Amino acid sequence: MEQPAPVPAQALPRRIRGRAWVVGDHVDTDVIIPARYLTTSDPVELARHVLEDLDPTLKSRIQPGDILVAGENFGCGSSREHAPIALKAAGIACVVARSFARIFYRNAVNVGLPVVQCKQGVPVASEQVIVVDFEAGTITDEATGAVYPAEPLPAVMREILEAGGLVPYVARRLEEQRRHAAASA
Amino acid sequence: MGMTLVEKILADHSGRREVRAGDIVSARVDMILANDVTAPLSIQEFRKMGATRVFDPQAIAMVPSHFAPSPNIQAATQIQAMREFVREQGLPYFFEIGRMGIEHVLLPEEGLVVPGDVVIGADSHTCTNGALGAFATGMGSTDIAAAMALGETWLRVPETLRIIYYGAMKPWVTPKDLILYTIGKIGVAGALYQALEYTGETVRSISMEGRFTMANMAIEAGAKTGIFEADEVTLAWEQGRARRPPRVYRSDPDAHYAGTVEIDVRQVEPQVAFPHLPENTRPVSEAAALDLRIDQAFIGSCTNGRIEDLRLAARVLRGRKVHPDVRLIVIPASQRVYRQALAEGLLDIFVEAGGAVSTPTCGPCLGAHMGVLARGERAISTSNRNFRGRMGHRDSEVYLASPAVVAASAVLGRIASPEELGLDEEAFLETVGVKAS
Numbered sequence: 358m359e360q361p362a363p364v365p366a367q368a369l370p371r372r373i374r375g376r377a378w379v380v381g382d383h384v385d386t387d388v389i390i391p392a393r394y395l396t397t398s399d400p401v402e403l404a405r406h407v408l409e410d411l412d413p414t415l416k417s418r419i420q421p422g423d424i425l426v427a428g429e430n431f432g433c434g435s436s437r438e439h440a441p442i443a444l445k446a447a448g449i450a451c452v453v454a455r456s457f458a459r460i461f462y463r464n465a466v467n468v469g470l471p472v473v474q475c476k477q478g479v480p481v482a483s484e485q486v487i488v489v490d491f492e493a494g495t496i497t498d499e500a501t502g503a504v505y506p507a508e509p510l511p512a513v514m515r516e517i518l519e520a521g522g523l524v525p526y527v528a529r530r531l532e533e534q535r536r537h538a539a540a541s542a
Numbered sequence: 543m544g545m546t547l548v549e550k551i552l553a554d555h556s557g558r559r560e561v562r563a564g565d566i567v568s569a570r571v572d573m574i575l576a577n578d579v580t581a582p583l584s585i586q587e588f589r590k591m592g593a594t595r596v597f598d599p600q601a602i603a604m605v606p607s608h609f610a611p612s613p614n615i616q617a618a619t620q621i622q623a624m625r626e627f628v629r630e631q632g633l634p635y636f637f638e639i640g641r642m643g644i645e646h647v648l649l650p651e652e653g654l655v656v657p658g659d660v661v662i663g664a665d666s667h668t669c670t671n672g673a674l675g676a677f678a679t680g681m682g683s684t685d686i687a688a689a690m691a692l693g694e695t696w697l698r699v700p701e702t703l704r705i706i707y708y709g710a711m712k713p714w715v716t717p718k719d720l721i722l723y724t725i726g727k728i729g730v731a732g733a734l735y736q737a738l739e740y741t742g743e744t745v746r747s748i749s750m751e752g753r754f755t756m757a758n759m760a761i762e763a764g765a766k767t768g769i770f771e772a773d774e775v776t777l778a779w780e781q782g783r784a785r786r787p788p789r790v791y792r793s794d795p796d797a798h799y800a801g802t803v804e805i806d807v808r809q810v811e812p813q814v815a816f817p818h819l820p821e822n823t824r825p826v827s828e829a830a831a832l833d834l835r836i837d838q839a840f841i842g843s844c845t846n847g848r849i850e851d852l853r854l855a856a857r858v859l860r861g862r863k864v865h866p867d868v869r870l871i872v873i874p875a876s877q878r879v880y881r882q883a884l885a886e887g888l889l890d891i892f893v894e895a896g897g898a899v900s901t902p903t904c905g906p907c908l909g910a911h912m913g914v915l916a917r918g919e920r921a922i923s924t925s926n927r928n929f930r931g932r933m934g935h936r937d938s939e940v941y942l943a944s945p946a947v948v949a950a951s952a953v954l955g956r957i958a959s960p961e962e963l964g965l966d967e968e969a970f971l972e973t974v975g976v977k978a979s
Contacts, residue, residue: 383730383819387929388936392908396609396616398583398683410931430731430764434929435908436666438583438682459735459766460666464682513566513696527591527688 369518373451373471374488374499375424377481382428384411386440386461389432395439400446403439407447421448424487426479428454432461441465451489453479453496453507466514469522474508544794546702547769548737551677551791555660563701563798568694571601572659572676572786575645576686577904578606580664582623583683588690596631597693603635603654604628605645608904613911643876643902646670646758646844650750651878656780657772658789662686662695667844667926669760673753674780675772675790677737680761700737700766701800702793703728707744709808713967714960716854717752718846718924718944720744720805721759722813726823728803734764736800739793744807745770750779751850758845759926762820812959814922815942818930826947826959834941838921839870839952840933841945842900843907846924847875849882850973851945856888857973858949858960859895865955870897871913877902897952909933915940922951946970 388411390403397403408415425431425444431454432440441464444452451471455478465472473489479496481487486499489507496505510518520526545553549561556567576584581604588596596602604624609617628636637648646667649655657675661668664686671678681695689695705724725732738760745753753770760768770776772790780788811825841847841855852874864870872892874880880902883889892899905912907925915921915934921941923933928940941957950960960970 385927385929387908387927387932391931391936392579392608392910393914395579395910396614396620398586410936413936430734433730433764434666434761434927436664436668436680436682437579438664438684439579441682456731456734458731458764460680460682463685467682467684511566511698523684523688524587524590527593527691531592531691 369471369491371492372488372490373424374486375422375450376420377424377426377483377485377487378415378419379426379481379483380411383430383433384427385434386432386437387434389440390437390443395437398439400442403443404446407443416447419447419449422450423448424489425449425452426481426487427452428478429456431457433458436460438464438468441468441470445470453489466510466518467523469518471518475505476508477505479505543798544796546797546799547675547739547771547791547793548677548702548767549699549797551658551660552697552699561699563699565699567697567699569660569697570694571662571689573601573603573649573655573661574686574689575603575605575649575663575665575668576683577608577645577665578610578617578621578624579608580683580686582620584664584687584690585623585627587684587687591687591691593691596633596690599631599633602633602690603645603649604633605637605642605648606639607642607644608908609910610903611639611901640901641877643878644844644847644904647848647875647879650674650754651783651876653780653783653785656784656786656788657776658791662689666761667758669765669767670754670758670844672760672767672769673750673757674776675770677767677769679767700735702737702739703733704739704741704799704802706742706802706804707740707807708742708804709744709806711744711807712811713970714812714946715810716944716946717748717755719810719813720807721756722815722820722823722942723810724805725759725763725820726813727805728763730762730819730821731764733760736765738763738765738768740768740770746773749850750775751848754848755845759820762926812944812947814947814957815928817928817939817941820926820928820942826943829957830959830962834920834957836868836922836951836956837919838913838915839868839948840906840913840921840923840925841948842873842875843904843925844875845926846945847873847879849879851924852879852883852888853886853973855945855949856891857969858946858963858965859897859953860891862895862953862963864896864952867955868952869913870895870952871900871906872897873900873903873905873912875902906933922948922957924948
């Protein structure tokens, strides 16, 4: 039988190597993307204002493939999915944090932005290079060689991330429902 | 071992006899909501999923509340997209400007959420509905799109942190002060991935309005939801509202809790949360001593825009004038609250005092419109978040407090308590409908 693919799925990278940008605890979604820009969902437009209320200079320094390294409760506050969308569109390849606010964590996986929790924290400075290895479950500080453990994602979230996000995941389920309905009709 | 209230609701909605904290379940949803910021993205993702029909039009509410009435063309275009989807899908619960309210005030008022429900919304303050004894939690737009298509959502059953309140509240202490105090005690990540269950003798005497205020700010402690057991107060409030039969769940005496925090309410003073986190709380007496001049005072939002909040503020403002250096903005949170406040003469008191009164909107709470702050300005607000830039410029400041403290501050031009205006216990009890003995 033909395999439907309504949305092209992008595979989860096994390993991300990038420059770190270090931010503090409780970085809220209002500073990730202020509400005054929420009259659009256009990723490019949102990326133009990413993190500007936290540090107005940061967005011009972020290069595609960079990694955000945060403290506790990253992404707290508003449920706006515009936050992970803006980070992803700005080129952030992955967010590493000691802990995540749960709505942000879920949203990030849904839009295909890799997120990694490391409870003990990753003590690197901005612009140092780190490597996140999803298969090994490690985060490595390239300069010192120090290795930190990455918490595994729950199975359901891993499935969603591997499908390329929640949209292709649900699309697949809906297609199965349709085929099932057609077969039993 | 018994189950918590949250575990019982999630077990029933996932077709299981028993679930435990940590289990991943696929739960049936009773009500799904989205607003004008989050719905357009949900609609777009819904279409990308290849979905054509929502699973049940009766289980979806769409409320234009954030950038409404539209302050600009982009915002107008977002609401237009909602209206088109609502028409296309035949959704009965769309609330137009002039008939609407802030979603978390409106849905319970309309009886669209009832005790025992699972409610998810593309808005973090969806947890407000937990006041009714429902499991209610915020999600992003794509999760909402998935639920609109499938009628279910995946959830990790949260552990529950129990907060036991005991003792009577002092005069001018409100449920807002209790929740600010609680967040100050446990921190903004104090209940991360957990549910907060509000219990104890004090909560039984708190009105539904006050319970909504407390459940609303559960997310400000990182919680997935904030929940009260439904009781006679809840069921009385549901009379004539509930569109579906309420189901009352109670935590078992031997349920497992992640922890218990006890709060002696008699020791709690009115609270003020300082910038830029809701956990930065101090008693109002301490804040007042700092002579913090304000530029704006805001009374409204899904936290404190209900009728009891407006009564309290009006009692403080009655016969007084807003300080010449202050803008007071009062926004009833729903059309029903607006009309009630009109009928009780409260809006007249606000206008007479020199305040501005607006049609329902989230507006200033998120710095969207209707009172955005300039650089260096300071506001005191009854809303729920004081993050950097939340109400406007990144170099503005937001202090969170109860409607009584905000009203008193508006009069004095600085952060102050109602007692500084000579308002005594009797004046307070008058507004909460209790005669002083």
